[in-house]
Amino acid sequence: MRYKLAPGSGDCPPAAAARVLWLSLEDFQKKLPELISRGFPPPDQTTGNFDMDAINAWRRSRFPHLFADRLTPVTTARNASDVVRARMTGVRSG
Numbered sequence: 656m657r658y659k660l661a662p663g664s665g666d667c668p669p670a671a672a673a674r675v676l677w678l679s680l681e682d683f684q685k686k687l688p689e690l691i692s693r694g695f696p697p698p699d700q701t702t703g704n705f706d707m708d709a710i711n712a713w714r715r716s717r718f719p720h721l722f723a724d725r726l727t728p729v730t731t732a733r734n735a736s737d738v739v740r741a742r743m744t745g746v747r748s749g
Contacts (some may be wrong), residue, residue, distance in 0.1 A: 666704035675710055 673683030691697050694716070696709035715722040 665707060666699065666702065667707050668704055669698065671707070672698075672705035672710060675707070675714075 669683065670680045673680045676683065678686065687695070695713055696706055698705050
């Protein structure tokens with residue numbers, strides 16, 4: 656069966672999901688457990704189809720430095736001593 660996939664075409668069969676990653680269906684099925692362990696969206700439990708939008712989001716999330724405008728910014732941890740110092744300064748001046 657041959658068919659074209661429109662961008663953002665919703666759910667698709669495993670063969671189409673494999674094609675997005677430039678894999679044969681056989682290679683895709685072999686690599687799927689590792690892909691899922693890396694956050695790849697699993698297939699729908701009922702249909703076995705994959706969400707093409709979720710696959711594209713996963714692909715872009717691997718390169719946040721290239722697609723940062725579409726991702727939630729990562730929060731950074733603050734140095735605990737800076738937090739305590741700032742709080743102590745507030746207590747002393749208050």
